[in-house]
Amino acid sequence: MDTNGRRERVKLHIYNKTDGIEHFHQDIELLYVLEGTLEVTSGEETVHLEAEDIFVLNANKHHMLNGSENVLFLQLSILYQTVSDVLQSGDVIFWCNSTNDKSERYEELRKILKVLLKHYVEMKGDTANFGHIALCYRVLDNLSMYFLVRTSDKEMLDEQDKFDERIRQINNYIRANYSQPISLKELADQLYLSNGYLSRFFQAELWDEFCGISD
Amino acid sequence: MDTNGRRERVKLHIYNKTDGIEHFHQDIELLYVLEGTLEVTSGEETVHLEAEDIFVLNANKHHMLNGSENVLFLQLSILYQTVSDVLQSGDVIFWCNSTNDKSERYEELRKILKVLLKHYVEMKGDTANFGHIALCYRVLDNLSMYFLVRTSDKEMLDEQDKFDERIRQINNYIRANYSQPISLKELADQLYLSNGYLSRFFQAELWDEFCGISD
Known part of the structure; x- marks a missing residue:
């Protein structure tokens, strides 16, 4: 600032x-x-x-x-x-x-x-x-x-990178839209994921870190 | 947009x-x-x-x-x-x-x-x-x-221009700050005007126009 x-x-x-x-x-x-x-x-x-x-x-x-x-x-x-x-x-x-x-x-x-x-x-x-x-x-x-x-270039990324990438996408989407409330369904739609996948994703060990990120 | x-x-x-x-x-x-x-x-x-x-x-x-x-x-x-x-x-x-x-x-x-x-x-x-x-x-x-x-260059402006200029200043100030409530006193302080001057200014025929501007 x-x-x-x-x-x-x-x-x-x-x-x-x-x-x-x-x-x-x-x-x-x-x-x-x-x-x-x-x-x-x-x-x-x-x-x-x-x-x-x-x-x-x-x-x-x-x-x-x-x-x-x-x-x-x-x-x-x-x-x-x-x-x-x-x-x-x-x-x-x-x-x-x-x-x-x-x-x-x-x-x-x-x-x-x-x-x-x-x-x-x-x-x-x-x-x-x-x-x-x-x-x-x-x-x-x-x-x-x-x-x-x-x-199209991203196919070169390995599995770990894909996972990191997914975290980045979700975090970036929330940050870019954080003035509006976001439902899990909207997030899933935007990221071409199933609602179930995203729920499981959020229940994983990343939850704590993620909460920190979106503070 | x-x-x-x-x-x-x-x-x-x-x-x-x-x-x-x-x-x-x-x-x-x-x-x-x-x-x-x-x-x-x-x-x-x-x-x-x-x-x-x-x-x-x-x-x-x-x-x-x-x-x-x-x-x-x-x-x-x-x-x-x-x-x-x-x-x-x-x-x-x-x-x-x-x-x-x-x-x-x-x-x-x-x-x-x-x-x-x-x-x-x-x-x-x-x-x-x-x-x-x-x-x-x-x-x-x-x-x-x-x-x-x-x-310093503005001394060249004539009286009418000064008046137009004052309207512009007030309007611009309000626009630049319109996410926050602005009191007449704050406005006067920012524009180096007396509170009384500004009150009279607002009671003049410009009031209607001004309300339109700040919608």
């Missing part, structure tokens, strides 16, 4: 240290390493980012960041609802990890991030201007053009 | 005719004539726009548009609250009228509007994408950099 209570849809931070604490949030998080190295651990997997690497953490993905002593990185927190509203989908995932993919599309994204960073420095960190907002939306444009996962 | 109920903050329309009916709205309206001519009448004043002219109608300004038979123009409706939130001011006015000012800053704005228009045509009028939104914010960036009126 800024001083006016306005929640910025895309929020830029520059960090030179990490706390190493596992956490999660609905915001989509883009990380761009400027100096040093950064380890991103999510579940069993750890990704090692070096300078110029870009990585996107999707909504509600548990993660933990550990940077080297000289680490400097840019973080963009992207409000999930902004993306789901514009793309008109409750099911948005970006696959963006420059450590295992050296394609040119990362070069273009880096260029935009550098322009955004330059503008941010020139404005002395003031983000209450339309130039900054326009550049943030250019990042989102690039992400949605080149890194958005379509449903 | 689009089909999802999302109110676009900047909405682009292309028109090839006008209805000639006087109206007003809180949205700031940018007009850019592509072909033909367009007359914009606001109060006693009529501005004659030709191809390549740009004109901004400020929030709540009564106006009427009359185009030639071959008119083609772009209209950007800009949600007032978006501008007042980002600029952190309840008092935003743009002075943008290329018919009486031939300075280079209009050339830059025209360029951005042409890029926006090209993108819009390429996307076949689909505005639910981040590229379109980024370009709309570039227009807002240009407007706020080169066409925003600062309070």
Whole structure:
């Protein structure tokens, strides 16, 4: 929140240290390493980012960041609802990890991030201007053009990912609609699940965690 | 509103005719004539726009548009609250009228509007994408950099304008805060007016109109 209570849809931070604490949030998080190295651990997997690497953490993905002593990185927190509203989908995932993919599309994204960073420095960190907002939306444009996962691509996901994915879908749907009461039936309809499946899902061990999420 | 109920903050329309009916709205309206001519009448004043002219109608300004038979123009409706939130001011006015000012800053704005228009045509009028939104914010960036009126410039406004201006301020303040109850005292404090002045203001003939506005 800024001083006016306005929640910025895309929020830029520059960090030179990490706390190493596992956490999660609905915001989509883009990380761009400027100096040093950064380890991103999510579940069993750890990704090692070096300078110029870009990585996107999707909504509600548990993660933990550990940077080297000289680490400097840019973080963009992207409000999930902004993306789901514009793309008109409750099911948005970006696959963006420059450590295992050296394609040119990362070069273009880096260029935009550098322009955004330059503008941010020139404005002395003031983000209450339309130039900054326009550049943030250019990042989102690039992400949605080149890194958005379509449903047909998802067959590659393994079973564990499918389960995680289901949790994300349900949580995202509730968040996107949480100003209105949602029945289990509506939720099941939206997510193409049977009412019975969803009831069982809610009776599983995730219930406690889920209650926490939807607080 | 689009089909999802999302109110676009900047909405682009292309028109090839006008209805000639006087109206007003809180949205700031940018007009850019592509072909033909367009007359914009606001109060006693009529501005004659030709191809390549740009004109901004400020929030709540009564106006009427009359185009030639071959008119083609772009209209950007800009949600007032978006501008007042980002600029952190309840008092935003743009002075943008290329018919009486031939300075280079209009050339830059025209360029951005042409890029926006090209993108819009390429996307076949689909505005639910981040590229379109980024370009709309570039227009807002240009407007706020080169066409925003600062309070110190306003001494040039004559008495009638000051009165119109006061109505706009009050209306804009109420709109920007209309989710919360507003007392006359708060309104007076925000607008640096005495409570008595504001009471008299509300008892004047504007009361009926004002009630309509704040519906």
